Amino acid sequence: MEYLPQILFILIVGAAAFIMAKRISRIRKNILLGRDTDRSDRKGERFRNMMLVAFGQKKMFKRPIPAILHLFVYIGFIVINLEVLEFIIDGIFGTHRYFASIVGGEGAYTWLMNIFEFLAVGVIVSCTIFLIRRKVLRVDRLHGQEMTAWPKMDATIILVTEIILMFAILTMNAADSLLQTRNPEYITTGTLFFSSFLKPLFEDMSTSALIALERAAWWFHIIGILAFAIYITYSKHLHIFLAFPNTYFANLNRRGKMQNMPEVTREVKMMLGIPDETGASAAATVNESEGHGGSGAAPQEVATLGAKDINDLNWKNLLDAYTCTECGRCTSRCPANQTGKKLSPRKIMMDTRDRAEEVGQSLDKGGPGLEDGKTLFRNYITEEEINACTTCNACVEACPVQIDPLSIILQIRRYMAMEESSSPQEWQMMFQNIETSFAPWKFPPSDRFNWADSLKK
Amino acid sequence: MEYKVPTMAEMAAEGKEPEILFWVGCAGSFDDRYKNVTRAFVKILNKVGISFAVLGPEEACTGDPARRAGNEFLFQMQATANIQVLNGYNIKKVVTACPHCFNTIKNEYPELGGNYEVIHHSTYLQQLINDGKVSMKGGGEFKGKKITYHDSCYLGRANQIYEAPREVLEALDAELVEMKRCKTKGFCCGAGGSQMWKEPEPGFKDVNVDRAEEAIDTGATTIATACPFCMTMLSDGVKSKNKENDVKVLDLAELIAKNEGLD
């Protein structure tokens, strides 16, 4: 019986680890449904970028108030994980405040605990203000069409859970401090500043009730953390992990540069009779394409041009989707969205993630996965949204974790133009003008140099 | 006064290679209002005595509008043909006033075999001023006047060019007033991503009107632009507010040409 709590603890941690591992592997598989894109270059630059943007929160500080509040929660999260380590050791070995028993309860340990408590209070204050910003002040960017019941609920659950978990730590410390004065078996930890404010609440409790309270708070905190860890893999909160790989693999090129389509380059060079330096692959395409003439139609063996569903996007687009925190900084800067168009870059990311989740869940159950008759474009994202984008890069610039909604939009446009010919009528006319007059407007090419006439007189 | 506008073909026939190729762009060639910017820039080049040439009738759309609208085939057809022409003339340095042409030739042509030093005219003008080649006599037409600068997305966020256009304006001795949404937070004019060639999607407002209002609210009498599409969009926006008599939309090249009395 003596070992029962330890066995229970190990079972709970084991079960949580198992569920987490399964979930992480599912997300990984979902992300890898995307096409390949090479991000293995410029490692030093990538690492620096990750340290600045994810670790250093560089982009957050464009909006100082949420940045400072967020910093508290972020540091709190990192540092309080140290305490979770002690929890795990205590839980497995049946010890009590293992670190204190090693370094001594007073001195360094008291300092450490006080720092934890300070951060816990910081988290409580920040999360409370965040809740007020969402629910009372109703900050614009935290609302909008795509912020339906579930995403709003998700944000609330996260904030409330963080507050409760922090109170559990403070309660546990207060109860523990009281027990230290009654029972010499409890290692003394010195004065813990913040939790001492809670002590009056529990002072009149019997020792056995205090022990129960301390244990309950301990179990609540650790089970809460484990449950939370599983929960976030289903939530926008995943950014606390994915912000790191996502900034590491971020696009380092000039924002104005669109990703090239080498398969089109090969086809175009062939049509124009220009030898392609990329030798072997060109020869392969020539063989595959025989009989297709110059119609511009893609040979069957070649993958879809542009993107219709998540597997046509690249894995970085999908990693982006899983990293999105739904903060709406992108949408709040989007000229289309701010003038009432349906387009919202945040929605593009949320739709992509929802679709990836849908496909993944179906695959888990042995279902049809991608072949379920639905696609990202049309079932989630509409033409109207895609056509409204001005490619201004404001969303890309605004995102604190370097997500690129524009990349997805442009790949869907490619699908519309090249696979479906469903681009807006006016664009089709513009295409025609370029083809026939080499300008997007219908002017005779021979007039191109007329602007200079008046200068030469 | 007579200005020279040599073409590459003429230069090549004489066995000469100009220092720079001035890439005019489709708007620079065909848009009635914007042709004036092309001419203003040519006047400045003439005055400074730079050896330059244009492609004239040999120039063709860079393909940017097609690419941003999703038609990669058409883009690459245009790009490949242009690169053949440019490489055929052994072009090394390209200057253009259009941020879309600039972005495409600078960032997207190299992968397709076109490698040139590409400079936007805002940077080029700034260099001319810094080198003392354009004297910028103070006390010109714009001294002390309020000017606001509208960041083109394809110069700013796409290529990190924020300061060069502003330095050009400061050289005019004008009072530069910023809009709240400027530089990295600059608000699009509404034309990028091929929106120039179609009606906007339904919404409660047009992007260019929103931006024009913001520009007018600064109290500036001149809105400076550095992009043909921004110029069209903001001019239309100002007109929709019936302010076209009080607020002028002018390109950087026009401002300098005016200041230099090259009008």
Ligand code: SF4
């Ligand atoms: S690039 Fe497109 S989606 Fe992003 S902010 Fe600009 S208009 Fe909106």
Ligand code: SF4
């Ligand atoms: S894409 Fe970036 S800016 Fe937009 S909601 Fe997601 S995290 Fe926020």
